[in-house]
Amino acid sequence: MxxxxxxxxxxxxxxxxxxxxxxxxxxxxxxxxxxxxxxxxxxxxxxxxxxxxxxxxxxxxxxxxxxxxxxxxxxxxxxxxxxxxxxxxxxxxxxxxxxxxxxxxxxxxxxxxxxxxxxxxxxxxxxxxxxxxxxxxxxxxxxxxxxxxxxxxxxxxxxxxxxxxVARKEIKAEIARGAAWRDTYLTALSSSNVDRAIVFEMLESSGKHAPVTNIAPPGAPDDRRAFLAQMIRQRDYERAYLAWIQWLPDASQKAVGRVFDGAFTGAAALPPFAWELADGAGGTTSMTAGAGLTVDYSGSDGSILAKQMLLLPPGRYRIVTQAKFDPVSNENGAAPLIWAVTCASGGTALNELPVPLDGTARRVSGTPFAVAAGCEAQTLSLKVNSADFAKHLSGAIRSVAIEAVQ
CATH class of the missing domain: 1.25.40 (Serine Threonine Protein Phosphatase 5, Tetratricopeptide repeat)
Structure with missing residues (x-):
């Protein structure tokens, strides 16, 4: 009371x-x-x-x-x-x-x-x-x-x-009915000291985007990376994403989806909502338009070759990928190369899909998995599983997607 x-x-x-x-x-x-x-x-x-x-x-x-x-x-x-x-x-x-x-x-x-x-x-x-x-x-x-x-x-x-x-709900309802004062209100809201998350919510619900200057001072990519990293540490995922998408170059807009640049065209964007590739110990991972994500890896230790953060709303999904790799044996029962989805906070595993390593170009789908309401952000990773003996992985992934299922 x-x-x-x-x-x-x-x-x-x-x-x-x-x-x-x-x-x-x-x-x-x-x-x-x-x-x-x-x-x-x-x-x-x-x-x-x-x-x-x-x-x-x-x-x-x-x-x-x-x-x-x-x-x-x-x-x-x-x-x-x-x-x-x-x-x-x-x-x-x-x-x-x-x-x-x-x-x-x-x-x-x-x-x-x-x-x-x-x-x-x-x-x-x-x-x-x-x-x-x-x-x-x-x-x-x-x-x-x-x-x-x-x-x-x-x-x-x-x-x-x-x-x-309650006030926001009423304002949204009037804007949805075609209120002539929408832009006047949004301008006042953007220049106010109201929490930025509320500003983003109202702008997005009305179909408009906040200027980047209302999110963080404009600066070099490293400054923006630091801003995004801070938001992720605070688990302010939506605010980080809204800032990220407004810094996205026009040429990269078409690559936006549940998975950003799932066709591996090399669309330019800042992490963590874009691909972060590993290149160093054990081999190289690179992206080439027309070829996809090429992998040349040798070793027995586990490694993450590529990853990006997702913002999947609660629901049921499946991983779908198309790849062609040289044949690799699977002695210990663990798939050498997999796509994995985990919750960003806590690292709870949601699903895995083995990448086909049989020398043929194939499209494969994983089993359905659920994203619960408490899992606000997820990480999609291309992982090499550890093995008793060193393996050589050589091939290319043409695409990866997260599809909604009933």
């Missing part, structure tokens, strides 16, 4: 803080206000609409009760002008806290009469936040931004409340 109450408090503070962050809301400039005549100004008579707008503005800007005289004036105006919106808002906003249900009804009547009445939307933001209704508070805050000509501060406030998952 304490945790839930704390969550409500933080959410309410976030939305109320958003209104404070907005500052002075120029609410009634959207409404036509008949000006007082010179005679009226001389004798101190202000038109009803103008006076009601001023009272509504004062409530929205200062969030304090108007004078008893102004409240009485609003009550009288509501009786005389039942189709006018401001009196209903003023009466709603000045109701005692114990009468909040009645206040909500009156505010709804004000918005029904004038959906552009910004003070009523501002009141609804505060009321819904206090009631822990983040979805309704978010919708009201968006209406405020849309209604206001000088709305940059309000969009910054909406960016801040995007830290709430």
């Amino acid at each position: 304490t945790t839930k109450r704390g969550s409500w408090t933080r959410r309410s503070v976030a939305f109320i803080g958003a209104l404070t962050f907005v500052g002075i809301i120029t609410v009634s400039t959207e409404q036509a206000r008949p000006a007082a005549t010179k005679l009226g100004q001389l004798i101190g008579v202000v038109p009803t609409d103008q006076r009601l707008a001023s009272i509504a503005d004062a409530i929205a800007v200062s969030r304090r009760l108007p004078s008893a005289k102004d409240i009485a004036f609003a009550y009288q105006a509501a009786q005389r002008q039942p189709l006018s919106a401001p009196p209903f808002f003023i009466v709603a906003a000045t109701r005692a806290p114990a009468a909040v249900v009645n206040a909500r009804t009156l505010n709804a009547l004000a918005l029904r009469r004038d959906p552009r009445l910004a003070p009523a939307w501002a009141w609804q933001v505060a009321d819904r936040a206090k009631a822990n209704d983040a979805a309704a508070a978010t919708r009201a805050l968006i209406r405020l931004a849309v209604l206001n000509r000088e709305s940059s501060a309000i969009w910054q406030a909406i960016a801040q409340v995007s830290a709430d998952p």
Whole structure:
């Protein structure tokens, strides 16, 4: 119960803080206000609409009760002008806290009469936040931004409340319905101090990509490698991938898939979501367009010849590969050369597929395997198994893929 109450408090503070962050809301400039005549100004008579707008503005800007005289004036105006919106808002906003249900009804009547009445939307933001209704508070805050000509501060406030998952869901739903303000919101969000993971989530869900400058300072490949390595150490795999894919050269975009460059064309990209090849003790591994991944290895010790990180969502998959290698015997029952998939965190083995070593070009498929929800990232490796006697592996792998299965 304490945790839930704390969550409500933080959410309410976030939305109320958003209104404070907005500052002075120029609410009634959207409404036509008949000006007082010179005679009226001389004798101190202000038109009803103008006076009601001023009272509504004062409530929205200062969030304090108007004078008893102004409240009485609003009550009288509501009786005389039942189709006018401001009196209903003023009466709603000045109701005692114990009468909040009645206040909500009156505010709804004000918005029904004038959906552009910004003070009523501002009141609804505060009321819904206090009631822990983040979805309704978010919708009201968006209406405020849309209604206001000088709305940059309000969009910054909406960016801040995007830290709430319920608010994000509401924003995504409105964007999916074709909201005209999508780019305005995303620009405000990208320039805000909201956690980058949330920025990436909202950008990706709307079909846009964050500029690299919003992920890490532009720099040399080594700087980017260090950034990606840090994210991987923190198990922030999605953030690392989003940064990686935005640094991907245009010519390499077509190589993106469950396995990057599974045809071994040599597409340029940074590790760990691209191939890392071993070249040194025991032999060489290289990539040549048209030939694939060529291997020339001799030895008896185990070794990883190539690897890359994957981000497979939970589901069932199988490894598929096409290769041609010189014939190699298999004395101890362990396949000399295999593709292996493991969970990146913990190294739990998920599946293995022996590479055919019989002198013919063949395509082989592995048995289905499952990726569980807790396995957020995986490693695909081409491994040489240790053997009692040295073996010579010579050939090429034309392709490797991870296919989804039912």
